[in-house]
């Protein structure tokens with residue numbers, strides 16, 4: 001391993017290691033962003049120079065710090081009802097087409113769920129179409145690599161600004177308005193929140209799940225991966241989807257040219273063949 005002698009070699013080491021750990025390629029030109037985002041961690045761990053901080057990351061004692069580095073360098077932007085046509089497709093077409101007569105149980109996975117807006121939006125839509133009664137038993141697995149976003153997702157508390165994309169009547173049905181010190185915040189009601197199970201999953205590693213899903217959302221994360229990583233990831237995801245089930249990816253992503261057992265129904269909507 002090369003010696004870390006200055007800021008440039010420290011950056012090179014961090015960019016390379018992040019790629020190894022998450023397959024996220026931090027582009028050239030993002031150096032100032034990386035430095036700004038790691039500044040807080042450096043202050044917290046007591047390092048002034050990036051090269052000293054990178055040296056620390058290289059030691060055994062720095063192992064745990066990598067979780068924080070991944071947290072700091074991943075892009076977590078998300079929103080309630082983001083790319084809304086996918087949720088409509090889910091309840092109008094995908095789930096109904098997968099249900100066999102008498103089947104009342106099904107599962108959806110929100111992979112790379114960030115701070116939870118995506119899985120909770122799925123839960124709102126499913127509750128509308130498949131109400132939380134004894135008849136319907138569905139649940140949502142939601143995962144991300146970042147422990148920081150998962151902690152926020154589990155908390156299920158959002159600012160007024162964040163919930164503005166949710167229609168008024170849904171806000172009344174699915175959210176509780178905070179009071180006192182929580183004024184200006186909303187919490188997803190427990191009856192809905194408990195349908196979502198969060199867990200840490202690094203999508204480039206092997207992981208297990210006891211049962212396949214009817215639908216998997218893997219949106220706006222593949223854009224950070226190179227083509228071979230995307231291909232391997234989608235091949236792996238397909239093993240977790242029931243035959244005839246669906247994979248939804250971000251609107252600006254495409255699986256064109258990848259060797260994967262899927263057929264494209266519409267841009268960003270794929271079905272396992």
Ligand SMILES: C[S@@+](CC[C@H](N)C(=O)[O-])C[C@H]1O[C@@H](n2cnc3c(N)ncnc32)[C@H](O)[C@@H]1O
Nearest residue numbers: 022074077078112114145146202203219220221
């Ligand atoms: C831009 S957010 C997308 C959130 C949501 N799916 C959406 O479309 O609004 C991308 C998320 O991918 C996560 N991520 C990045 N690399 C990952 C990996 N290797 N495994 C799992 N999650 C990863 C990040 O932590 C981040 O929360």
